Amino acid sequence: MGSRSGGVTPTVYVSVDVEADGPIPGPYSMVSFGAVVAGWHDGEGFRRAEPGVAAAFYRELRPISAEYDPQALAVSGLERAALEAGGAEPGAALREFGRWVERVRTGPQGQRYRPVMVAYPAVYDWQFLYWYLMRFTGASPFGHSGCLDLKTLYAARAGVPFAGIGKRSMPPELLPDLPHTHHALDDAREQAVLFANLWEWQGATPG
Numbered sequence: 001m002g003s004r005s006g007g008v009t010p011t012v013y014v015s016v017d018v019e020a021d022g023p024i025p026g027p028y029s030m031v032s033f034g035a036v037v038a039g040w041h042d043g044e045g046f047r048r049a050e051p052g053v054a055a056a057f058y059r060e061l062r063p064i065s066a067e068y069d070p071q072a073l074a075v076s077g078l079e080r081a082a083l084e085a086g087g088a089e090p091g092a093a094l095r096e097f098g099r100w101v102e103r104v105r106t107g108p109q110g111q112r113y114r115p116v117m118v119a120y121p122a123v124y125d126w127q128f129l130y131w132y133l134m135r136f137t138g139a140s141p142f143g144h145s146g147c148l149d150l151k152t153l154y155a156a157r158a159g160v161p162f163a164g165i166g167k168r169s170m171p172p173e174l175l176p177d178l179p180h181t182h183h184a185l186d187d188a189r190e191q192a193v194l195f196a197n198l199w200e201w202q203g204a205t206p207g
Contacts (some may be wrong), residue, residue: 034185038192048196062087
């Protein structure tokens with residue numbers, strides 16, 4: 001754990017997007033995932049990462065089972081045969097990812113930041129990434145609960161009920177000027193900007 005300054009645990013926020021070929025890990029496979037640093041929070045306050053230069057990670061993975069949902073797979077634009085032939089071995093890819101997180105959690109002066117995953121919505125991406133990390137590496141760089149859901153963050157900042165929240169219900173100034181392509185790295189970058197916008201947002205105007 002990094003040192004505390006004024007009660008603040010230095011934190012690096014990592015935006016992660018997962019593409020999968022079904023609803024749950026195990027019977028189905030994570031086919032790709034992308035991650036990008038979204039920002040840092042320490043004793044100096046919050047600092048967003050620059051989208052074009054932020055540290056990033058992306059892998060396409062070999063499927064782990066014969067079962068898959070063609071419609072779910074089609075969302076990612078990836079082909080089953082290509083993944084079986086050329087996808088990364090999951091254990092190797094997840095170990096690489098763990099080393100990448102270890103690098104981005106270390107600041108320029110050697111200070112240590114706690115990594116927290118952010119996603120929209122987090123429940124789907126987290127379940128796949130955490131399951132894969134534990135299954136193939138035995139550990140998670142985010143611990144068992146280091147995850148922040150952007151829909152929940154918006155509900156809290158806007159003071160609105162969680163039910164019914166979607167990007168179309170958010171103020172235009174919060175939405176990134178980036179495409180949502182269902183390519184995991186593109187979408188991780190989009191989420192990173194949304195997270196930083198939400199963090200810096202002053203919240204809904206009363207009344």
